[in-house]
Amino acid sequence: MRRFIALLLLLGLALAQGLEALWKAVEVPGGVCADGSPYRFYVSPGDPRKVVIDFQGGGACWDAATCGPQSQTYRKRVDVQELLLAQGIYNRLSVANPFHGWTHVFVPYCTGDLHVGRATVDYGGFKVHHQGARNALAALEYVFRNHTNPERVFVTGCSAGAYGAVFWADKVLATYKNAQVAVCGDAGVGVRTPDFPGFRVWNPRLPELPGLSQNPEVAEIYLVLAKAFPKARIAQYTTLLDGTQIFFYGLMKGERAPSEATAREWAEGAMRAVLAPAQAENYAFYLAPGGQHCILPRPELYTLKVGEVSFLEWLRALAEGRAAPRVRP
Template sequence: MQRWLTALVVVIGFALAQAPAGWQEIRPGGAAVCSDGSPWRFYVAPGAADKVIVNFQGGGACWDAATCNPQSRLYTTRLQLQDLQAGQGIFNRNNPENPFRDWTHVFVPYCTADLHWGNNTARYGDLTIQHKGAVNARQAVLWVFNNIPNPQNILVTGCSAGGYGSIMWAPYFMRRYPNAQVTQLGDAALGVAPASFFPVASRAWGIQSALPGWIGGLEPAQLGSNDLYQIFARAYPNRSFAQYSTLADEVQIFFYSLIVGQPRPTPEIAQQWVQGALANLASIKQAAPNFYSYLAPGTQHCIIGRPEFYSTRVGDVRFVDWLSRLVSNGRPGDVAPPR
C-alpha cells in the first residue's frame, strides 16, 4: 500500500513554481489558467533551432465531484515545476548521454486535471474547476509554430497525464511540419479504462476543441487514448508513435482502480490493468505498424524525467538508446521483458 501511495505523491507533488536557470518563462495570460483559476505559464530552454522537444507535464486527473474534491489530492491545482527543478532524465542538459541535451525544450505545465485535453468550466456541487488544458496547451503549440519555422526533428512527449497530452497534440505538429521527423512518445499513459469512462470524462473536460478536426473518425464521447493512437497513426503512416511503461505501474493501476469504482487497488484489479495494457498495445500495433512500445519490468511510474532514463535496460536494449533510434529513424522495434 505504501509503495503506490509514495509513487502517487511523487507525481502529484505541489512544488513551488520557480524554474531553474536556463528556462525562459512565457506568460500567455488571458484564458490560460490552472484548475483553480490561477495564472498558467509555460517554459522554454533554448537550444538548436532545428530540433525541438515539446514535453507535456503529468499530474493526475479528475472527472466528478469525488475525484475533483481538492482533499483527494488526485490532481495538481496550481503550477508546479518539480520536473525542471530536479533536472533529471531528459531535463538533464549537462549529461553527455542525453541525446536531447542541445535541443530546444518546450515544457508545458499541467494543472487542469484533464490530460491537457479540456476546455470547460465544470461545476461539481459547490466546486468549480477550470478544465482548460487544451486552451493552455494550444498556447505552447502556437509558440512553437511562431518561433520554430523549419525544424528537422520534433519529439512530442509527456509523462502520465502528459503522455495523453502528447498523443492528442502530436498531429498538430505533424500537419504543420510535413517535412520534419516528428515522433510521439507517451510515457506511462497506456489508457486502460472501461468504455463507460470515456463519455463521463469527455463531458467533464469538454475535449472537442482539442481534437484535430481535419482527421476523420473522432467522436469525443467514444474516444480513449487507444483509439487516438490507432486513428492518428493511420492518418500519419510515415510518422512514428510510441509508448513506454513498466508492466505493473503502480500509479496507472491506482487510477484504473478509481475509474472502476475501487478506492484501493487489489491484486485482481492490478491483473485486470496488466491484461488491459497488453491488449491495448496489441490492438494499436495491429492497426498501425508505425507504432512501437518499450515495456520494462517493475512498478515505477514514468521514465523521461527520472535517472532511470539512462539506466533502464531490457535485455540488451537501453531505453535511452531505443528512444534515440526512434527519433532518428522511427523503427526501433518493440521491447518487452520475457514473460
C-alpha cells in the same frame, strides 16, 4: 532550527536561480489552472531546428470527490518540480541525454483534464477550470511561431502528459509536414472503465483524424495517427504493473486502493492497448517489468535495459527518426 530553515531558504533560492538559468517562463494571457491561478509554460533554448514538445503529467479529476479542494489526485496550479530535479530528459547538461542541445518546450499541467479540457465545472460549491486545451494550444502556437521549419520534433509526455502528447500530436504533425516527427507516450496507455465520465465532463479537444470514432480509446488514436502519418515515428512506453495507472483505474471503479483483481484487469487491458496499434509499421513500444510509473523524468532512463535493448538507445532511435524495435520482457 533557525539555521536549518535558513539553509532550506538558501537551497530554494539556489534552485530557483538554477531554473531561471536554463528555463525561460512564458506567461499565457488568459491561461488558467484548475484553481483559477495563472498559467505559464517554460522553454529551455537550444538548436531551433530540433524541438521537444513535452506535456507534463499530474493526475486527473472528474467528479466532486476527485476534484475537491483537498483531493491529491491532480495538480491545481503550475508546479515545475521536474525541472528543478533535473533528472532524465530534464538533465539539460548531460551529453548522454538524447535531447542534449535541443530546444525543450515544457507544457505544465494544472487542469485535471489530460491537457484537453474546454469546460469550467461547478462541482457543488466549488468550480474547477478544466481549460487544458486553452493552455496547451497557447504553448503549441508559441512553438509554431518561433520554429517555422524545424528538422526534428519530438512530442512526448509522462502520465497525464502522455495523453496530452497523443491528443495533440495530429496538430503538430499537420503543421510540420516536412520535419521528422516522433510521438512517444510515457506511462499513459489509456485503460479506462466503460462508464468513465471524464471526457464527457471535460468537453475535450479531440484529435482531428480521418476515421477516428467519436469517443476513441487511446489505442485507436495511436493506430489512426500512425496510419495517417506513415513517415512519423509513433511509440509508447509502460511497465507491466504500473502502480499509478492501476491506482487511477481503481479510482474509476470506486476503489480507494486497487484490488488484486483490478491490477490484473489493468495489466490485461494495458497489454491490449499497447499491442493493438502494432499493425502500423511505424509504431513501436517498450514494455518493461515492474511497477514504476514513468521513465522520462527519472535517472532510470539511462540505465533501464530489457533483454538486449536499452531504453536510452530505443529513445535515441526515435529522436533521430530511426525505426525503434518493439520491446517486451
